[in-house]
Amino acid sequence: MTRNKQTIEVVTVSQERRRRWSAEEKAALVRETYEPGMSVSLVARKHGVGASQLFNWRKLEREGALTAVTAGESVVPASELAAARAQIAQLQRMLGKKTMEAEILKEAVEFAREKKWIARSPLLDKDGQ
Template structure:
């Protein structure tokens, strides 16, 4: 009698998708790279869709190619989005500060123009009886 196994996974809660850690994904992808292993077989063993495992392999290979091409580390998309948002916030802040500086310069110029006029109208201390 052949040994067959079946796996039943019960998903509780309101989440519609399962979440996999990076370690789990790497384990599955590395298993598909073993000689004689097919992606469909590995996917069935782990209760996954073969298309998901193909996607993980493609992402891993593309990420590796990009890292080699750029001679840099691969950065997660979420990290890139977070940093881009930070840059936008800093640009907005810089714009506000630039506007404040312009307003202050104009106020200083106006004060300089008014100051000589005020000095010429005022009396020197020795002129006061």
């Protein structure tokens, strides 16, 4: 007579706190999903992470969001970035206008000197500076 032994596994559900993953840990998990023979679901089960969360981290990595955090750079809102870019463009236009004005004035001084409309000043050298 043989006795059949049955193994029963008891799974208890406990309230776990939300885990915090560092940027390095996230990047390592994402890299692991790209290894041969690995899948997102397999890596997620192996490390106890939701597959959807891992897919989200992969998306963030493609966009460069994970590397910006690891580089220690501060993150600014998109509205501030857009405002800063607009201000930079405005300042570049103003600089271009001022540079053009300076070139025009230099040409005018040279032309006036050739016509002897402007007397040479002892304070200015030959280059007009």
